[in-house]
Amino acid sequence: MIISVASGKGGTGKTTIAVNLVLALAKDKEKNVQFLDCDVEEPNAHIFLKPIITSSESVEIPVPKIDDEKCNYCGKCAEVCVFNAIAVTKNKVLVFPELCHGCGACTLFCPEKAISEQGKEIGILEEGKAGSISFIDGCLNIGEPMAPPIIREIKRKIKKDYVNGKDNSIISNHITLIDAPPGTSCPVIESIKDSDYTILVTEPTPFGLHDLILAVEVLQKLKIPYGVVLNKCNIGDHKVEKYCKKNDIPLLLSIPLDKEIAVAYSQGIPIVKINSSYEQKFIQLFQKIVQII
């Protein structure tokens, strides 16, 4: 089964929830657990899980290369490129690799077969182990705007057995946890699509509620079941709780703002390592998800 952890708003504690949930699940020797950090613009789960990285690979997208000998400057490539990554003048084709999404349309439509493709690195993907947890993360190169291709590569690492389980049921002992980027844009959708369940992490503030509502709309469109974890539940107001109640959204877990947790977080120590009662809370969170799906 695949569980993703997302949040409309950044800074709500999404990675904290993902990391603590995977650590609690990994305590059960019968469970095989995989963790994917898809927050490729700012991957930070490794700070808490401290994996031993065993392999690293470059992630590339194909960008066009023009053969001036064959090109007749017809302009078809610029016409089909919806990302404005190609401009054609009277006697020159200009390619802007930083705008190219590697879709291949220009190569396909060039009538003179004057376009070949060359790989352009946009980031790296790493694999390793954090105890019994299989760990994979990706990191987008500085200045690269496109996270989805690297997220797709990370998700290709989901073991086949983990999709709908070995016995073809969604609920199984093979669990992939995905730490999605914050927000509601393309990288989030790429990260959470195909999930069996999504946990939305929010905080009890007007911003938290506003962005939660946006995230809920996305999940409803994707038809993925979801529930909410309320972090720092002892600050702010009760509007998130009221919103969840009114809309029949399960409130899976509430975590108070706690100095002990904050100090441990600043030192890269997960909550379950300093307060064993949280291990049980995260296992109960998982059991609630299992009951729902």
Ligand code: SF4
């Ligand atoms: S479509 Fe092909 S031939 Fe036409 S301008 Fe582009 S590269 Fe040149």
Ligand code: SF4
């Ligand atoms: S590969 Fe796609 S995005 Fe890149 S230049 Fe060609 S048409 Fe444009």
